[in-house]
Amino acid sequence: MLFLQLLLNGLQTGAIYALTAAGFALIFGATKIFHVAHGTAFTIAGYVFLFAWGAGWPSWLGVLASIAAAMVFGIVMERLVYRPIQRHEGSFFTVFVAAFGVSIVVQNIIGMIAGRGFATVDTPLSFSAEILPEIFVAPMLWISLATAGVLFVALTLFLTRHPAGVALRALAQNPDLIRTYGLSSNGLSVLAFAIGSALAAPAAIVTAMTTGLNEAIGHHVMLISIAATIVGGIGSLRGAALAGMMLGIAESLALTVVDTQWAEAVSFLVLFGFIIFRPAGIFGVTQTR
Amino acid sequence: MIGRRGALATGLALPFIRPAFAQTAEPYVMGSLFPMSGPNAEFGEAFTRGAQVAIAHINADNMLRRPVRLQSEDSQALPQPSVIGMNKLINIDRASWVLSSWTATAKAIAPIGDRAKTIMVNGGGVGPDLSGLSPYFWNVIALAHLEVQAIVPFLVNQRNVKRVALIYVDDPLGDGILGQLREQLPRHGASLVGSYSVPRAAQQFGSVVARVRQSRPDAIYIASFGAQQAQIVKGLRDNGVTQVICSFSGFGLDGIRTLPEAEGALFTTQKLDFESGDPITKRFATDYQARFGQAPVTYHANYYNAAYLFGVLGRQVEQAGGEVNGETMRAAMLATRKFNLVGGEGEFDELGNMLTQLQVNEIRGQRVIAVG
Amino acid sequence: MTGIALRSENLSRSFGGVQAVAGVSLSLPEGQVTALVGPNGAGKTTTFNLITGNLRADSGTAEIRGKPIMGLKPWQVARLGVARSYQDLRLFTHMTVRENVLAATETSSWFWQPGGRRAQQQREHRAESAMEATGLTALADARAVDLAYAERKFLSMARILAAEADIWLLDEPASGLDLSSRIRFGTLLKDAQARGVAICLIEHNLDVVVELSNRIAFLDQGKVLAEGDPQTILKDPALAAIYFGDRPQEAA
């Protein structure tokens, strides 16, 4: 019974991880920008929803505002931070440090505006009921799983069926060639940031409703996204989403075996193991060299 | 929101509204080393407010010949920034009285303060390892082992609790509480049925809760900090745990008090009856309410006391004709021992730990009510 | 008296069911230039990779002057005197031309190189002459990434020269080179050949093949279909149909 309960808990965590990881993977895959401020988009989206809720907006409007805020943040990052850097030198860690600086700034601004500490959206959706003896499930579990599922299918369809999605995949493979095809790599890169960041919003809203937010929450989300992207195989959205789900479940199920304080380390041990033994990830193509 | 913005405005105005004699004398500098950014900044903000009210009172009453100024440094709750901040407070700002909090900060600055003979006062950290770090390191808060001793009989006798589960962060505080629960519960005929340590950064608690539920407790004791405490409470309630939640003084935060899921939670604090006739307590409660637009809680009171004590001891030293510094104030403290502070009389032991009476509080309708 | 510098027997390798190299037996005599020709996907580059240890062969053997090299790491094969170039050059892009060439002379991976100052001077001398031979002396302090196309190709050759190997495996070293560069390149090969270096080159341009090589090995579908002197091979009508289109006689 405990196993089933932990599995269900893991699924909910996994759905959140899968969505953020898919967003990170989309951005990283298409633009090769290691967007460590992805967690910041998550935080912003969560707090915008929180404010909208607090201001008494209808929830659909709050969701839209949250998605819009995440997208705007992603686009602003691309245009004002990443693009100027890449115009000069575009080194991997230059981008890393710049994005890290931004995440520090945003975290503290949120702390000043929204108050430091814990904040949550109070909704009955996160309240569990006993569906089977000893098994407690909140409606939020089904909502988050469905959201993750629907968004993932939509994203897959977009990337395979819509030419703009195909163009994003093309950008990932050979950015220099994009212009020869008459397309704008800058425009596509903005698109990747917009969609990728938007994916963080639903996850952030679910988090706001369940575990609650604090201004530093983006940090952990970003780490998990990175781990899932690598475990899933760079360039594979399917892999990142699946790996995000897996990490969520592993973190939860690990509790049947190890003590609770080790649960998080399990995720990163999985990551480390994957890199040593299967660097290509679940779906990636081997390219260790 | 509005309350906070108001606080911000007051804070901004603060440096300009010093008493008139500020121009004539170089102020005494009181330092503070709290986490002012990062995940624990909520505490730093609360601590600072308490101290701000105390300093305003000291200055308004002209308790000392020179005004007192608060110099705030951000410790980030990390050793290295704490050490840099402490060095600045001692060597640049010439602070002889530093308010601190947090295990890492306290332990990192204790040797520096010890060498410089600077008084360090803790009113937030309750880990048992904070006792006796240095003759100059004092605690104006009852350390956690005492808190456990206070709540266990209440739980067993008043709430008929037989089985307790503990969720704790694996640090000296958590370990201290774990040890105390193991010892105290059987003594009162109850038992510790499970203990679950969580990493400091953990944010998802659904799975931990599932294991807590398995142990079928009558009450769950939480030993964590800041935002994480609230997340654990919400995790427990969301996942169908309806039993009593209890904790130590760390629960005395707005984030918990206003959390709907925390309704009915029990926690211990120093005895503090704002409605009592005690003038010091009353003045503090009124002025705090006026200044920040909300009722104070224990943490505000603790750091009010921590800062106010400087005024009391400083006056003693000044009146005896001495120079106000760590050494003279420590001597004054050891000579006096008992002080009238917010919440009543507090008494220091040899090590500089203040013993106060403890009370058990319950959160009811977003208010903290003393219940035992 | 010329011996066989490198010999491979029945090298095979498949990737996920596709037989890329299916039993290649090849011998490279000292002082000879062997051109490896064949249609795209015939397994030419894979053969190089199997010999140098970059890929592990499914079966087959290879030896350098009788010493078996199967299972050795690429750096071990290199230290036995095999130098190779890559189609995509793989220059040390952010290092200067001189550093690129010097790096080719230093094989120790330890904090310093053995042999002290004297050996260091010898290596520097070797690097200078390699740059001179490839016409890069004037560009010695330019970074590889800033070089023009042909200069990069010559830098790749300079590294091989400086490495003082006696077996060269060159992957399309002349592709994209203009006529005069090609002639300069030819001189490099001729000089090496005269020193007894065994050279194997992959090349598509027939002019280059005819100009530079004295032997041809014709590869198709992972097998050596024919091996011998250029005249004979290029006139073989069966090979011509596969490879040269309808104008083989011109090429010959």
Add this chain to the structure above:
Amino acid sequence: MAASTGGLNRSRPTTAHAIEATGLSAGFGGREVLQDVSLTLKAGEILCMIGHNGAGKSTLLRVLFGLHRPSTGGMRVFGETPSNYTPAALGAAGVALVPEGRGVFPDLTVEEIFGLALWSAGVPKSGQRERIDEVLDVLPRIKEFRGRRAGTLSGGQQQMVSIGRALLTRPRALLLDEPSIGLAPKLFQDLIRPIAALRESRGMAILLVEQNVREAFAVSDRVLVMRSGKFIFEGAPSELDDHAKLMELF
């Protein structure tokens, strides 16, 4: 020199040349690669451009397709001045570039690559079928591997897809950058001949940059030799049949 004839046609757009570029200069970071180059690509001709490595041939192609901004000079495409020197604007004006190397995305299928090209050219869904059929008529072998990922194709097949992709935009001026690299001679012939035939059937002009002089001359109408960012020879391929003459120019 080619440029000198350019002025004559400016007043008669109906018989305009495919591309008329005048006074183009371009460079990278202070190094001038093209110096005041003028070039005319006549409608329906195959013009072959040869020259040293680094002579500026690829840069010229990139400038003509709007991938690289010239510092001076301008161009007209079929008598019209393009609205903008960008690949999109020049593509709309009828110019297409087949870049050096493999001009395909390895993880996309051939279908997807074609879809991408049609989308970026703004061809509506209804017209796409017809365009693809047109290309398959010219390069029928593409049918054999339409569903495969480009990365799994051989070099020749990839080059075929890359050219097919360019043809989908119905170019009237096709720029080919060293299409023979890495291809066996027979493959190259198989590839270039159907393209060359389009010059008659559609009046398409082709600008071919090649190192492989033998193969390129076989299909070209006119040859330009470039050295250090300037043209130093213009004439018929036959004039350069003499090896010595060619050597002298290099």
Add this chain to the structure above:
Amino acid sequence: MTAFLINLATLAAISGILASTLNFIVGYAGIFSVAHAVFFGLGAYGGAQVALLLVPNPFLACLVAAVIAGGLSLCLALPALRVRGEYFVAASLGLQMVAATLFAELKPLTGGIGGLVGIPRPEILGTIVPVLPLALAALALILWATARLQRGTFGRTLQSIRDADSAAESLGKNVNAAKTLAVVFACAGAGVAGALYALHLSFINVESFTLDQSIQIMAMVIIGGAGTLWGPLVGAVLLLSLPAVISFIPFIPPTEVGAVQQIIYGTAMTLLMIFRPAGLLGDMSKGKSTA
């Protein structure tokens, strides 16, 4: 004032060692580690235990720290041999997270979150010595060694591996050996910094050896200029003194002190990267940087 500056200088020297050694593998070998704090921590715990259990001799502490950190750096070398670029960043991230958990849980060795307290001050021949001269000496030694190695053949070997490891290998370089050697050298250096840190602070706990610390060291290298000799040192001094300098800004309301400081700090980081992407001492004219 002096004591404040001495403390800052000591911490700057220690950070300088960390940044220089990290730069050695980031700037030259292209090994992008975000686990440098792990080896800093290993050295700190090792050095602290020597001082606590044996003698507070700084040389012995540094030696033990270097051996422990260098020895365990094989944990980092292992993924470095298998993968590169973003993959390696993620591997080192995993190592960092797991190591931080271990530091927090192995209480007998590390004291857990409570840390190790009362580490004695360093003594040489019975006299207590300040850490600053020791740290400066170690920094000078490590800078000298890195400079020698960077300019010498080993630096060239590493750079060639960074730019094209397969080509380096086919020129006879044992890539794995060279990478391992570089990692061991850099991590041993970080270990020395750790021992000095423990002796200077007298107290250490896991919070000084977390991912944030690793990222800060990385930021020092990048902001100063990866692949330059003095850049990391400049970056270390800058990032360390910036918050200290900001704390002198008057009239920040006490409750917002931390946030305002952090905002200035973060903004400075971002702006520096936008306008000096190659780092303060990096050469902007050189095309794309490799770090």
